[in-house]
Amino acid sequence: MDTDVASVDLEMITHGPEARAKPETRLWLRMLSTTKLISTEIRKRLRAEFGATLPQFDLMAQLYRERGGLRLGELSKRTMVTNGNVTGLVERLEAEGLVVRETPTADRRVTVARLTEEGTRVFSAMAEAHETWLRELMADVGTDRIVSLWEEIGHVKRSTANHLSGIEGE
């Protein structure tokens, strides 16, 4: 069981921290754990300081840069969240008075979500804190490295997008 080639391959992914895995798997595991670490921290702070959740922040960010509002389908694409999920998210944000929903008379299939004035104010404050937190968390990493990482991860993103069924703009 430990002697044939197949089982050695399998052990790579699972044995030791990530020591014997193939480079792609090691990179993936590290990306995943790092992302989890950061988003857990951001989520806690958003909750503590603004009583908001990460998906709500993401959704509001999209609406912030499209002051006229966005159709729910567009929101779904931009936030990489499914349609059904967007429905609930917008519902809750509307209940809090941060977002409004409207159906244009031109096409009554559509629902457009838009930030209220208060939503805009609240998001501004959250966005500012968000940037500060990230600078804080990445304080030990030089700006050069950050910029170069940004570019390198772009390669990974493009490669992944290329090997999917659909195409992924950024």
Place this chain on the structure above:
Amino acid sequence: MDTDVASVDLEMITHGPEARAKPETRLWLRMLSTTKLISTEIRKRLRAEFGATLPQFDLMAQLYRERGGLRLGELSKRTMVTNGNVTGLVERLEAEGLVVRETPTADRRVTVARLTEEGTRVFSAMAEAHETWLRELMADVGTDRIVSLWEEIGHVKRSTANHLSGIEGE
């Protein structure tokens, strides 16, 4: 509104794809979207080919390298998932016969989860496919870049861990 410094900062995070944001924010947004892209793909394939979910895969991976089993608290730490969540995950995996739960007589507060024989078999197949999928998705990225990315992201992870309350082993 577009003239004072504060509002310019705010626009950075939200205006254009990620064009005018600070480097840390740009990196974070790209890490997040890339991770989402990959995990969505992996999740779909896991579901289609094995009827399993990503968190189940993660949990089984931990149990696979600890044949004697792990306490739920340990599982929680290693998978970066909360205690309450582990309970439900293990419950469902047990219902499918992939995992068993036992309480050692020595300390009856503890619950130890362990892969069944079938669980081990199933996970082996999943792990092999998992590695193949990742190589496939990252096929356009050279191995050198992957290895160097792995190291660079390590810096980000360490910096983040340093600016958290707790310590994060890998």
Place this chain on the structure above:
DNA sequence: AACCGGTATTTGAAATGTCAAAGGTCGCTG
């Protein structure tokens, strides 16, 4: 032996997440 602080897990409420199916609406075509 009853108590107590600490540890380990479960439970319950609320939010997020997917997927598939159902409901409306639009535009075009016969």
Place this chain on the structure above:
DNA sequence: CAGCGACCTTTGACATTTCAAATACCGGTT
């Protein structure tokens, strides 16, 4: 203008997620 395929959103079933409170148990003290 009735029908039909395509598009957009909602709904419903289920899984995952967190947090906080409750439960259960251990070890040591009194």
